[in-house]
Amino acid sequence: MHIEPGIVHGAKLLLSYATAAGAATYVAHEGVRTLKTRELPMMAARAAAATAAVFVSFQILPHHPAGVSEVHLILGSTLFLMLGFVPAAIGLALGLLTQGLFFEPQDLPQYAMNVTTLLVPLFALQALAQRLIAPDTAYADITYKQALALSTAYQGGVIAWVAFWVLYGEGVSVATLANVGTFGIAYMSVVLVEPLVDLAVLAGAKALGRNRFVLARVYSA
DSSP states (O other): OOOOTTSSOGGGHHHHHHHHHHHHHHHHHHHHHHTTTSOHHHHHHHHHHHHHHHHIIIIISOOEEETTEEEOOOOHHHHHHHHOHHHHHHHHHHHHHHHHHHTOGGGGGGHHHHHHHHHHHHHHHHHHHHHHSOTTOOGGGOOHHHHHHHHHHHHHHHHHHHHHHHHHHHOSOHHHHHHHHHHHHHHHHHHHHHHHHHHHHHHHHHHHOOOTTSOGGGTOO
16 A cells, blocks of 8 residues: 555645644544543553554565555554554554654655555544444454455555545556556455454454453453
8 A cells, every 4th residue: 555656746745744644633632532531551552562563564464566556464444443443543653654764764755645545544444333333242243244344444445545646646547547446456355354354353352351452342342
């Protein structure tokens, strides 16, 4: 989902700064609201775990070029279900930043675009989860169909934002649309894998028993 260097440049980068700032503001707002019922040290620990997971996924796990970007297993829905919205959002942002600072410095000019691409679909995932999963259902008891819907919403959002940035930066052409299509088709393969990861991780957490480090909703409504 990384936007390749040079696709968006110059004054057009200002839009990415605005979208990233808006996303960060929303996450901060949710963090302040959540802290009314959750201890800061636990949120920080969950955010650190999410950051490590994102870094491993982006830098260490297999990923390959596809059209205008790369295909990664992002684990957006997994982190959301296991650790909560705010830790997942912080982990996505910091994991991506860590990769850029230490391993992929050429991606730093695109950081605002990439973090927007990761975070805004998470907002949609949060809203969908509230509608799709009944209040009396523990996350460990969701079905594959529900996990698939969450993954599809998140990965579909990632694809949509990548397409937007590419078309915004390069304009509409047959070649650009073809490259965006190649990326989109390749990335949808992640949709089939991530729900299985979600269910496996949730089942593992349930089997191991209640743990304060994991979001309480995993075990009970």
